Amino acid sequence: MALKLACIPAYNEEKTISEIVKKCLNYVDKVLVCDDGSTDNTAKLAKENGAQVISHKKNQGYGAAIASLFESAQNQNADIMVTIDGDGQHDPDQIPVLMDILTQHNVDVVIGSRFLDNQTSTPRYRKHGIKIITSAANYGTNLPVSDAQSGFRAYSKNAIMSIHPTEQGMAVSTEILLKISNKGLSLAEVPITVSYEGNTSKQHPVPHGIAVLVNTLKYISVKHPILFYGFPGIALVIIGSILGYQFLDAYLNRDLVLLGSLMASIVLFLAGTILCMTSVILFTMATLIRERY
Ligand SMILES: Nc1nc2c(ncn2[C@@H]2O[C@H](COP(=O)(O)OP(=O)(O)O)[C@@H](O)[C@H]2O)c(=O)[nH]1
Ligand SMILES: [Mg+2]
Numbered sequence: 001m002a003l004k005l006a007c008i009p010a011y012n013e014e015k016t017i018s019e020i021v022k023k024c025l026n027y028v029d030k031v032l033v034c035d036d037g038s039t040d041n042t043a044k045l046a047k048e049n050g051a052q053v054i055s056h057k058k059n060q061g062y063g064a065a066i067a068s069l070f071e072s073a074q075n076q077n078a079d080i081m082v083t084i085d086g087d088g089q090h091d092p093d094q095i096p097v098l099m100d101i102l103t104q105h106n107v108d109v110v111i112g113s114r115f116l117d118n119q120t121s122t123p124r125y126r127k128h129g130i131k132i133i134t135s136a137a138n139y140g141t142n143l144p145v146s147d148a149q150s151g152f153r154a155y156s157k158n159a160i161m162s163i164h165p166t167e168q169g170m171a172v173s174t175e176i177l178l179k180i181s182n183k184g185l186s187l188a189e190v191p192i193t194v195s196y197e198g199n200t201s202k203q204h205p206v207p208h209g210i211a212v213l214v215n216t217l218k219y220i221s222v223k224h225p226i227l228f229y230g231f232p233g234i235a236l237v238i239i240g241s242i243l244g245y246q247f248l249d250a251y252l253n254r255d256l257v258l259l260g261s262l263m264a265s266i267v268l269f270l271a272g273t274i275l276c277m278t279s280v281i282l283f284t285m286a287t288l289i290r291e292r293y
Helices: 017-024 042-048 062-075 092-104 124-141 157-162 172-182 205-223 225-254 259-292
Strands: 004-010 030-036 052-056 080-083 109-113 153-156 187-191
Touching: 004 017, 004 042, 004 062, 004 092, 017 030, 017 042, 017 092, 030 042, 030 062, 042 052, 052 062, 062 080, 062 157, 062 172, 080 092, 092 109, 092 153, 092 187, 124 172, 124 205, 153 157, 172 205, 205 225, 205 259, 225 259
Parallel strands: 004 030, 004 080, 030 052, 109 187
Antiparallel strands: 080 153, 109 153
């Protein structure tokens, strides 16, 4: 029989975890909760309500929790894994919607999106932030998803076995998308609702959004090193050369020492060269890694 798991990353979610575990058990064989170093009763309540609990001694972040859940699903040889947040923002009653698409249409990953159908009124600042991160992720992965930051996802056995996340923070959502793209796994999105009532976030959205965006760019820059490092590097080398020429011209023809131009020229030339070398190294590494896997 196919083993269906619901996997919940949870950090201090004692208010909501019991209800979510109970509801998830209506749709899956087993619920795994990754208690990510909670200092409240999350682990105890999750166990009491029938979940298997994986505990991190210290808080490590959403991505680390997702990685532990993937590892456990792999060890248990799970056939389907649904990840769902522990703070009550996602509705476990929508688990069958994701699982049905997975099994009936034979896709590897189904993402629950809050922006398809617009059933959810996401706060404006959040919506814009998520859209920017999603555009960056789409650019890097070539996957046209509408909600790259959704934690409500379903994975097939093939996806469970081939994805090994490493990113500790929220950018793990982008990292997984990149792995889906690199491994040629199939992907679908379905509309879901997300509740924004009560305390739905552990971090302030602005620094949090910026951190996720920077990390997302990190993944994409590795995939497109020439664009991210090579072209800016060449531009800096050219500007540095122009300034160097200016300095030499003034020195040789007008007996002027343009110290500013000389300094700027050296700095830009060096920075440009470093960027160009970075792009070549990353490009070579990315090619080697692609060949290996
Ligand atoms: N922020 C955060 N969430 C974690 C962590 N570890 C596990 N989680 C869980 O990941 C889910 C999503 O986190 P949340 O802060 O609600 O993210 P947001 O709703 O996207 O702003 C929740 O179920 C958290 O309990 C962690 O270290 N930080
Ligand atoms: Mg939340």
